[in-house]
Structures are given as structure tokens and as C-alpha cells.
Amino acid sequence: MRQLSALDAQFLHAESATTAAHLAGVAILDAARSPGGAVTRDDVVRLLRERLHLVPALRLRLAEVPFGLDRPYWTEAAGLDVADHVHEVVLPLPGDESQLADEITRIHERRLDRSRPLWEMHLIQGLSGGRAALYTKVHHCAVDGMSGVEILACLLDLTSEIRPVPAPEPPGPPPPAPDPGEMLAVAVARSVSHPARALRSLGRLAADLDAIPLLGALPAARAVAAAARLIIGGEAELPEMPPLVAPPTPFNGPISARRRFSYGALPLSEVKRVARTFGLSVNDVVMTLCASALRSWLRERDVLPAEPLVAAVPVAVRTAGARGGARAGAGVGNRLSAMIAPLATDVACPLERLRVTGEAMRRAKRRFAAAPATWLDELSAVLPAPVTAVATPAVFRLASIVLPPINLIVSNVPGPQFPLYLCGARVLGYYPMSVLTDMTGGVNITCFSYDGSLGFGVLACPDRVADVWRLMGHLQEAMDELVELAGTADTHPAPPTEPAAVTDPPVAVADPVAVPDTATAPIPVTVAVPTSA
Secondary structure, eight states, rough: OOOOOHHHHHHTTTTTTTTTOOOEEEEEEGGGGGGTOOOOHHHHHHHHHHHHHGGGGGGGEEEEOOOGGGGEEEEEEEOOOOGGGGEEEEOOTTOOOOHHHHHHHHHHHHHOOSSSEEEEEEEEEEEEEEEEEEEEEEEEETTHHHHHHHHHHHBBOOOOOOOOOOOOOOOOOOOOOHHHHHHHHHHHHHHHHHHHHHHHHHHHHHHTGGGTTTGGSTTTHHHHHHHHHHHHHSSSSOOOOOOOOOOOTTTOOOOOSOOOOEEEEEEEHHHHHHHHHHOHHHHHHHHHHHHHHHHHHHHTOOOOOOOOOEEEEEOOOOOOHHHHHHSTTTTTSOOOEEEEEOOOHHHHSSSHHHHHHHHHHHHHHHHHHHSSOOHHHHHHHOOOOHHHHHHHHHHHHHHHHHSSSEEEEEEEEEOOOOOOEETEEEEEEEEEEEOOOOTTSSEEEEEEETTEEEEEEEEEOOOTTTHHEEEEHHHHHHHHHHHHHHHHHHOOOOOOOOOOOHHHHHSOOOOOOOOSSSSSSSSOOOOOOOOOO
């Protein structure tokens, strides 16, 4: 058994009547042109049965500690049948994108059953043009953005021919059921030692104080953080972060349990062209696109704040060793941090907005490279587990009313730039979805690059953003605007900008792997920044 980390458990505790804390994504499949002419539920179930041993997160269930006195444990799910987790639905005619988004929304609103392994797949048939969609959701306590994409990679192939996968080793004796007495004994021991561990967490929190949203704006935040870093043996002088306070927007406030989803793709070649022209990274351009789209949406409603919006950008810090192999618990859970950065929604000129965004992201990346923030983990570990479980939903809702720390989360996940296949059908596009909470805002923008496209998934609470498709339209308009600026710059070159030596995210990424010569290895997917709550 492996116990959930404090951060893993936080994603469990964040769930409430209005919050479902799972990550998800929808793969659009060219089913009609697959060798079998269709992708069926039986095909998906067969594939999962053949490859389940490659994906530990799908084989585990939660074992709760009696009376909720400690964080739960992961244990192998005895008698697991993947067929119980795979569902199928057929869209009515005409099977367009709006109908697909509505169906995905209905599925995404429902929380996962905690008595079973925390995942589901839904094969959605009837999409126009002979296409199908596979929607997958996995609880955020089990995966972060990196491990979530790696789960998908285990099911994908390089060609329409389904690759053979080595059979799992013969199973040993079934693992013993978690012993309640043993879990209670560990819980008591942890409660006795918790004050000392909480003090250590507070010390590390203090060292990151100037990088934590809202708290970093306190007058003495930088001095306290520098002193704490000296005490714990870190660098006292680090790149300064601006004192960021999220301005009030319609995105922020208590959310309901309802969701709306929109999706679309932009040409990755155009994004890269803009990045090259202005000496920025792809992620800088993505952040600018989001800033421009949000600015346009807010201006249309005459609610644009004079201050920049504040976004959390999740960053994967999972190492190759942490990903592990197929053993229970390996590669399961969250290894992530977050950069907090301003979105230049207050800048009217699109070219200046691009420049300001690039500068802000460079500053955030320099700070992260010098001292990767651990405050998400430490903040989750300060209070005892029973208190955290009870208090988290109430604290999240109170923060949304009083002073939200951020306006939204923006995630960018780089993926493979070659076509992949699932059950013999080519994957035409992949659109990720993340989590909405009271504290993090009623809109979340996540994108995933794949095979020459940048796929955006926009998830919103309709009480906060009713017209989520309009945000997708603004993203396209922002892309057109930047492409036009890049064309002008190509015709009339400007003086070179600051070298983009640190524009790539300074994070631990999945080891890049060449396309395998054999067909027995999982498909390589390079991931840098996950979706998160």
C-alpha cells in the first residue's frame, strides 16, 4: 500500500457538491477510416484488458482510514473488470461539435465513485463525418497532467495496426486487504509527530512567501522569505516576483455544479512562427492568446479590470524515477508546482501585450529555475488530515467570496508531433479538461499540442461564463491578430529582442524518446506542464 501525499489528498478534499476534481480529455477519432470501419466499446475494453498492467493508476482504489483520521491509501482493486468503467453513447443527428461538447459536459459534471478505481471512459458515437470521440476522466488525486497523458500514451499506437504488448508477469497471491488496526496505529503516530512536521512545512512556506499569490503582496513578504531561505540554507536573493493580487472579475466567486465546455484547435506552425518572430517561447504565445481572449470577453461586458489578471500555471516536477513502472503506486499521484504570473489583460496594444507577457513569463521562469516552489505541497501539509478534510471546501468557498488568490488556471501541455492511433483509428485531435473550484475561478483554459495543432479545452461554470464558445472565438481572433503582427514584422524587421535563453519552462520533463523500432513500448510523449487544479 502507498499513502496519498498531502497534495493528493487535497484534491480529494476539494470535492464538494459544486466541485468534481477529475482531469479529463477527449480524443477525436477518425473511426470510419479505421481498418474495422468503426471503433466499438468492445474494442476499447479489449485494448484496456491487454494493457492494464502498464497503467497502475487504473488498477488502484482508495482505502479509507477509519474515522478519517489520516490520509487514505492506494490498494490494488481485487476483481477489477475494466468493462465496468467503459460506457458508450450515441449522439443524435447531426452529431456536431456543439452536441459533443454538451454530452461531454454532462459526463464531466458527475463525480467519480470512490468505492471503485477512480476513472471512466466514454465512447461517444454518431459524430459527423464518421468520427467518434473517446472521453476519459481520472481523479486528480491519482494523476497530474504528466501522468495523465502517459496513461493515454500506453493505449496509443504509431500506426493503425494495434501493436503487441508483452503479457504481464503471472500474478502472485492477491494483496492483503488493508488492515484497519494498522492504519489507525499509523494515524496515531502521525498525529503525534504532526506539530514538528507542520513547523517544517511552515518554514518552507515562509521561504516561498513572496511567490505565493495574495500573500506575496504583503509588505514584508520579500524580507520574510529572504530570512527564511537563509535559515533553511537556501539562497536569500532570488529574482523578485511582482506583488500579484487578483482583481475582481465575473470569473471569480462561488461556482455551481454545472459546467460548460468548448474546444477548438489552432495551427501550431502559426504559434511557432509568432514565437520565432518575436524571440519568445510557444508557451509565451499561448499565455498571450489567453490574455487577449480574456481581455476581449471582459471588454464586451464592460467589466475589464484596470489591473492585470493573475493566472496560475501548473508545472510538472515529476522525474523519471517518480514515474516508476507497473508496480502498484508507481507513477501515481501528483508531482507538480505552480508559477504565478500576470496576464497582460490591462495592455491595449496587442504587440505590447505580447512583449509584456514574454517579460513576465521570463521573470517567473527565472524564479522557478532558481528555486522551484514547493508551497503547494507545504500548504497542503500544514493542518492535520482530519481538519483538512473538513475545512477545505469551506475555506475554498470563503476565499472565493472574500479575496480569491488567482483569477484562473492556464495549462499548456506539449505533446507528440506525429499522428497516433487508438483501436486502429487515427486520433485527429485531443482536447484536455481540468478542474474548477471556488478558489481557482469559474473558468479554466487548458491546451495540448499534437500533430501540428494546438488543441484548446475551455471549461467554465455557466454561472460565471455562460457563453464559453465565445471565449474560443476570441482565442481564434487573438491568433489572427498575432499572425498579422508577425507578417508585418517579417516585412519590416524590428531590432532583435532580448535573447530567449530561458523561455522554455525550466521544469523536469519526461525523457524525450525516439520513435521506437519495435512496437512493444508505450508511445513516447514529452510533457512539461500539466493540467491541474
